[in-house]
Amino acid sequence: xxxxxxxxxxxxxxxxxxxxxxxxxxxxxxxxxxxxxxxxxxxxxxxxxxxxxxxxxxxxxxxxxxxxxxxxxxxxxxxxxxxxxxxxxxxxxxxxxxxxxxxxxxxxxxxxxxxxxxxxxxxxxxxxxxxxxxxxxxxxxxxxxxxxxxxxxxxxxxxxxxxxxxxxxxxxxxxxxxxxxxxxxxxxxxxxxxxxxxxxxxxxxxxxxxxxxxxxxxxxxxxxxxxxxxxxxxxxxxxxxxxxxxxxxxxxxxxxxxxxxxxxxxxxxxxxxxxxxxxxxxxxxxxxxxxxxxxxxxxxxxx
Numbered sequence: 554x555x556x557x558x559x560x561x562x563x564x565x566x567x568x569x570x571x572x573x574x575x576x577x578x579x580x581x582x583x584x585x586x587x588x589x590x591x592x593x594x595x596x597x598x599x600x601x602x603x604x605x606x607x608x609x610x611x612x613x614x615x616x617x618x619x620x621x622x623x624x625x626x627x628x629x630x631x632x633x634x635x636x637x638x639x640x641x642x643x644x645x646x647x648x649x650x651x652x653x654x655x656x657x658x659x660x661x662x663x664x665x666x667x668x669x670x671x672x673x674x675x676x677x678x679x680x681x682x683x684x685x686x687x688x689x690x691x692x693x694x695x696x697x698x699x700x701x702x703x704x705x706x707x708x709x710x711x712x713x714x715x716x717x718x719x720x721x722x723x724x725x726x727x728x729x730x731x732x733x734x735x736x737x738x739x740x741x742x743x744x745x746x747x748x749x750x751x752x753x754x755x756x757x758x759x760x761x762x763x764x765x766x767x768x769x770x771x772x773x774x775x776x777x778x779x780x781x782x783x784x785x786x787x788x789x790x791x792x793x794x795x796x797x798x799x800x801x802x803x804x805x806x807x808x809x810x811x812x813x814x815x816x817x818x819x820x821x822x823x824x825x826x827x828x829x830x831x832x833x834x835x836x837x838x839x840x841x842x843x844x845x846x847x848x849x850x851x852x853x854x855x856x
Contacts, residue, residue: 645763646808651773653749653810654765656703657723657737657800661687665766665801666702666737667810669851671748676721677854678702678737679847680800681815682728685735689725699724700737704746705772719743727854732786733815734842734850735800749802751851752809755844756780756788764792764814764839766801787840788812803841812841 657666657680664684670677682689685700692698703720721739728735756762757780764776778792788803788811803812816839 645804645806647763647775649747649808650749650763650765650802650804651775652745652747654704654773654802655746656701656718656767656772657684658701658703659685659688659698663767664797664799665772665814667749667765667800667802667813668746669736669749669751669810671742671746674740674742676739676742676746677726678723678739679810679813679851680735680737681813681842682730682733682735683815684800685725685728685737686730689728689735692725702737702739719745727850729850732842732846732850734813734847736851736854749810750808751847752805752807752811752844756805756811758783761806762788762790762792762811763804763806764790764798764801764841765804766798766814768797771797781838783843784840786843786846787815788843790839790841792839798839810847811844813847814839814841816840 653668655666655668655678657664657678662684664681666678666680666684668676669679688698688700699722701720702723703718705717705719721741721743723737723739726736726738760780762778762780764778766774768774768776776792778790780788781791782789790803790812792803798814799816801814802810803814805811
């Protein structure tokens with residue numbers, strides 16, 4: 554009897570334990586499901602936050618790139634403006650333009666000229682027609698003579714210092730009496746002479762100009778003024794111009810050739826310090842052949 558009771562108790566205990574285990578397994582499964590659900594929700598939230606953060610970072614990066622690009626463009630604009638300002642305030646390179654200026658003379662008078670072209674074998678000098686007019690007339694009459702082109706060594710520009718004069722024979726290659734321009738050709742080269750660039754842009758009224766020539770026989774004399782006005786074929790300037798400036802160069806601030814001094818507005822007679830008769834300009838206004846006239850004259854020239 555006792556054995557039966559014990560057997561029944563054992564079975565009951567076993568069933569009870571199984572029930573408890575089953576209940577706990579069900580509870581654990583529910584807990585796992587709940588935890589999994591919560592975890593999935595958290596993963597979803599984190600994923601959304603991550604995507605949002607990525608989009609924000611991407612937007613920020615794009616803005617930074619735009620700002621960098623804008624700042625680079627602004628920096629480039631500033632550099633360009635600074636370069637323009639520097640170019641505007643820069644004084645002309647006198648050393649450069651003086652190396653392109655020469656004396657042009659003959660037995661009948663003298664003036665100035667500008668080296669506008671230099672090759673391996675030749676040099677070409679632009680001057681005024683009236684500086685070489687007598688030579689042209691003699692050549693046309695069958696008497697072949699050349700002009701003399703030269704420059705001084707050192708700083709002295711005094712015509713009396715002929716021992717310092719380096720000179721060349723120059724043929725009149727082309728001329729136009731109506732516009733008072735002539736082109737001379739020298740059949741050799743000189744390292745002390747440089748080709749002068751002819752300007753591309755028309756100078757503005759009121760801009761600074763520089764005149765180089767041989768006024769009163771003083772070679773490579775420089776004067777500074779402004780382009781006072783423009784008339785047909787000419788620039789009117791207030792840079793000092795007198796005898797000997799004819800055929801020389803009129804330059805802009807870049808040292809580019811923009812004109813050729815040709816005439817002076819008004820003269821008055823007088824005596825110099827040695828009592829010799831001379832002429833001085835009544836005004837300091839001079840006329841220079843303008844850029845378009847120079848270009849038209851040189852167009853088609855075969856160097």
